[in-house]
Amino acid sequence: MNKIYLDNAATTPLSEEVIDAMVETMKMNFGNPSSTHSFGQDAKILIENVRRQVADYLHVSPAEIIFTSCGTESNNMIIKSSVSHLGVERIISSPMEHKCVSESILDMKNRKGVEVAYIRPNEKGDIDLNKLEELLKASYKKTLVSLMHANNEIGNIIDLKKVAELCKANNALFHSDTVQTMAHMNLDFSEIPVDFASCSAHKFHGPKGIGFAFIRKSSGLKGIITGGPQERSLRAGTENVAGIAGLGKALELSIKNMDAYTRYMQDIKQYTIDRLSVEIPGIKFNGRSSELDHSLYTLVSLLLPYKNPLIGLQLDMKGIAVSQGSACSSGASKPSMVMMMVLSEDEMDDCTPLRVSFSHMTTKQDIDVFVNALREISQELIIENTNVEHR
Ligand code: PLP
Numbered sequence: 424m425n426k427i428y429l430d431n432a433a434t435t436p437l438s439e440e441v442i443d444a445m446v447e448t449m450k451m452n453f454g455n456p457s458s459t460h461s462f463g464q465d466a467k468i469l470i471e472n473v474r475r476q477v478a479d480y481l482h483v484s485p486a487e488i489i490f491t492s493c494g495t496e497s498n499n500m501i502i503k504s505s506v507s508h509l510g511v512e513r514i515i516s517s518p519m520e521h522k523c524v525s526e527s528i529l530d531m532k533n534r535k536g537v538e539v540a541y542i543r544p545n546e547k548g549d550i551d552l553n554k555l556e557e558l559l560k561a562s563y564k565k566t567l568v569s570l571m572h573a574n575n576e577i578g579n580i581i582d583l584k585k586v587a588e589l590c591k592a593n594n595a596l597f598h599s600d601t602v603q604t605m606a607h608m609n610l611d612f613s614e615i616p617v618d619f620a621s622c623s624a625h626k627f628h629g630p631k632g633i634g635f636a637f638i639r640k641s642s643g644l645k646g647i648i649t650g651g652p653q654e655r656s657l658r659a660g661t662e663n664v665a666g667i668a669g670l671g672k673a674l675e676l677s678i679k680n681m682d683a684y685t686r687y688m689q690d691i692k693q694y695t696i697d698r699l700s701v702e703i704p705g706i707k708f709n710g711r712s713s714e715l716d717h718s719l720y721t722l723v724s725l726l727l728p729y730k731n732p733l734i735g736l737q738l739d740m741k742g743i744a745v746s747q748g749s750a751c752s753s754g755a756s757k758p759s760m761v762m763m764m765v766l767s768e769d770e771m772d773d774c775t776p777l778r779v780s781f782s783h784m785t786t787k788q789d790i791d792v793f794v795n796a797l798r799e800i801s802q803e804l805i806i807e808n809t810n811v812e813h814r
Contacts, residue, residue, distance in 0.1 A: 424742040427789045432575055432603065432722045432780035433746055437669070438628040444672035445630060448665040456662050457651065466664045473671035477622075480606075480678060481637060482613040489636045489646075489657045490667055494602035494623035495523035497636035500647050500658070501598050501619040502527040505567045506535050508645040511596065513538040513564040517550055518760045519574055524600050525760070528569065538564065548579040548710035548765045552589060559593035566593075571600040572620075576761040576778060577710030578718035580604070587616045596642065602626055602634075603719060606677035607685075618642050624666070628782070629673030633666030684783045688720045691781050695723055695790050702798045703727065709776060710765050722780035726766070727797075729804055731775045741796045746778040 428436065448469065454462030456470055471485070478485040491497045502524065505511040514528050518541050531537040542554050550570060559566065568590050573580045583599060590597035598619040604610065605620075606627035612620070619642070623634040638644050638657065650659030677684070696713050699706050705728030711717040712724040727734065735747030762776055779793065 426742040426744070427792055428744050429779045429781065429785065429789065429793060430744045430746050431782040431785070432626075432719075432778060434625045434631065435628045435782050436784065437630060438673060438676055440676060441629055441669045441672045445665045445669040448668040452664060452668070456664060457653065466662075469664060470662055470667050473667050473674075476671055476674060477635060480610070480674060481620075482611045483637065484640060486655065487638055487640050489638055489654045490662060490670075491634050491636055491658055492632055492663070493634045494521075494600070494621050494626075497621035497623075497634050498523045498598075498600055498602075499527045500636055501621065501638070501644065502531060502567070502569060503647050504644050505596060505598070505619075506531045506537055507647070509567075509596065509643060510565050511537065511567040513540070513562055513566045514569060515540045515542065515555065515558050515566060515595070516569045517542045517544060518764055519544055519548065519550075519576075519579075520569065520571055521575060521600055521602070524569055524571065538562075544764050546765055546767075548574060548577050548761070550581060552582075552585060555586070556589055556593070559589065559595055566595040567598060568595050569598045569600070571603075573601075573603040573719045574710070574761060575603050575722075576759060577712050577724040577765060578603075578722045579711045580718060583610075583617060584615045590618075591616045601637075603721070606674050607681075607719070607721060609681065612637065612639075619644070624670035624673055627673050627677045630666050630669040633663050633670050635670070680783065685720055687783055688781050688785070689715055691785050691787065691790065692720055692723055694787055695779060695781075695794070698790060698794045699725060699797070702794050703801055707774075709762070721782070722778055724776060724778050726770060727775040727777060727801065728773075729775065729801070729808070730773055731800070731804055734775055734777060734800065737800050738793070738796060743793050743796055745793070746780070747776075 452466050452469055454466040456463055456467040474485045474488050477488045514537055516528055528539055532539045540558050542550050544550050570581055572583050587597050596618045599617050601620040602623045605622040618639045620637040625631040646657035648659050653659055707726040709724040709726055738745055
């Protein structure tokens with residue numbers, strides 16, 4: 424069976440060049456970067472070169488890039504250390520954040536007594552910046568705002584610069600989970616006064632187990648993993664040198680091809696929306712998902728006009744991988760917070776959300792196979808439901 428992968432927001436396949444760079448590093452550059460001999464120093468040089476490359480991409484200083492194991496670790500570190508080391512007493516966030524952010528915030532609330540205020544998004548998944556401003560002005564407590572750049576379920580994008588400037592004007596620190604946008608968009612942090620951001624290489628054809636945190640030098644944030652002096656003592660532990668080499672190669676390819684990939688995937692996304700709108704009557708798109716200018720070009724979140732908790736499994740049996748996520752209430756699985764925010768109760772009861780996510784490797788033929796399979800499953804289900812109603 425020719426398998427089709429449409430779950431690139433979960434993870435992306437590694438590029439051949441990334442694999443080559445990692446294998447080469449594992450074979451030729453195995454020294455411990457903390458060692459003073461040439462084997463160690465060669466590994467150290469590789470790490471510093473990638474750090475410089477990341478810093479150039481973000482228009483920041485290399486000292487502001489700290490390699491970590493993943494997006495989850497970066498977000499945990501930023502939120503927990505802001506409370507432990509920077510004296511943050513209050514966090515403003517939204518219920519749409521990835522679990523690694525929302526659970527870190529909850530942990531700080533439960534263990535450290537941090538006050539937490541959530542901004543409830545509207546049914547389109549938008550965060551009201553007037554509400555943010557109101558909350559920022561409502562307290563003198565040291566505040567951290569944590570709002571993701573792009574939502575991993577529906578693809579909504581916030582105006583990072585506007586939010587960052589609002590936080591700055593109100594003396595609040597600003598953290599943005601940028602895992603879904605790093606290496607997919609141009610980001611200039613010399614223009615955007617964000618204090619902290621996060622990255623995970625496996626979201627842009629790099630390896631799993633490597634990411635980084637952007638930590639503005641002036642913030643004074645400290646690490647939560649203690650031990651050796653690696654990563655300027657912000658993240659102890661021998662560095663994942665091959666992973667860093669893979670991240671560097673993946674970033675290099677993303678930057679080199681960013682314009683072409685963006686245009687290509689926007690076209691694929693629009694094609695998916697158009698075909699689904701024709702083939703699945705009654706289909707809807709969640710949040711700003713179908714608006715190319717206001718959502719990630721890498722994904723579309725759709726709402727099937729019937730209840731089918733098994734849809735992901737049925738597509739998988741046809742060789743098509745999409746994400747049903749923790750979507751609609753089905754059996755034991757709880758609905759995701761994001762879906763609870765953007766869907767009505769009726770939609771939660773009677774519909775099925777599905778996330779389809781693309782890469783530059785996705786073709787229109789892949790989309791055709793997916794749409795045809797979805798149409799077949801939908802038609803069978805509608806016929807079955809009609810028969811049940813007429814019995
Ligand atoms: N934040 C967002 C928005 C994500 O989509 C993900 C991954 O799904 C993460 C954080 C976690 O990243 P990682 O898998 O590197 O821990």
